[in-house]
Amino acid sequence: MDTTARFRAAVDARDGSALEDLFTEDVRFYSPVKFTPFEGKPMVLGLFGVLLRTFEDFRYVGALDGTAETGGHDAPSAVLVFRATVNGKQIHGIDLLQFDDDGRIAEFTVMVRPLSAVQALSEAVLAGLVADGLVPAPGR
Numbered sequence: 001m002d003t004t005a006r007f008r009a010a011v012d013a014r015d016g017s018a019l020e021d022l023f024t025e026d027v028r029f030y031s032p033v034k035f036t037p038f039e040g041k042p043m044v045l046g047l048f049g050v051l052l053r054t055f056e057d058f059r060y061v062g063a064l065d066g067t068a069e070t071g072g073h074d075a076p077s078a079v080l081v082f083r084a085t086v087n088g089k090q091i092h093g094i095d096l097l098q099f100d101d102d103g104r105i106a107e108f109t110v111m112v113r114p115l116s117a118v119q120a121l122s123e124a125v126l127a128g129l130v131a132d133g134l135v136p137a138p139g140r
Contacts, residue, residue: 003103004078008060016049023105030109032093033122037107043134044108050128054121055091058084070098070107089120 003022010018020041028037029044038047062081067074080095093112100106112118129135 003099003105004063004065004080004097007097007105008063008080011052011058011060014052016045016052019048020045021104023108024100027105028107030107031125032110032112032118033125046132046134047125047129050125050132050134054086054124054128055084056086058082068096068098075099075106076103086117086124087120089117091117091121 007019007022010016010022023041023044025041026039027041027044028039029047030037038044060080060082064079064081066077066079068077069075070077076099078097078099080097082091082093082095084091084093091112092114093110096107096109096111097105098107098109112121126135126138130137
């Protein structure tokens with residue numbers, strides 16, 4: 001089973017521990033609500049713990065494979081199309097996975113729409129990150 005299939009299976013099962021071997025140590029996660037990426041496997045795994053709890057009715061509805069430029073070169077990549085709900089807001093989005101030479105996820109980019117869903121997702125994820133001690137509460 002390739003990395004994309006293993007990733008999808010872990011997300012479908014809501015099994016955060018199954019994600020651990022899929023990421024590089026220096027993985028970067030680009031969020032739709034934060035300019036700079038979340039960096040490093042511990043932070044990204046913590047973020048996925050929050051995401052797996054936050055999304056309701058999460059399901060992948062499509063997939064595309066190819067390449068995308070990263071770090072000045074083309075890398076094997078996959079795009080997973082998803083639908084979900086967060087705090088009553090319907091979300092339509094994509095996960096862009098970019099792989100290193102060993103087939104592990106080196107970059108992960110999420111794009112979602114519409115704006116009201118981005119706002120609901122931002123608030124819910126921030127609350128989860130604060131609750132899990134991964135980021136300080138706003139204003140601190």
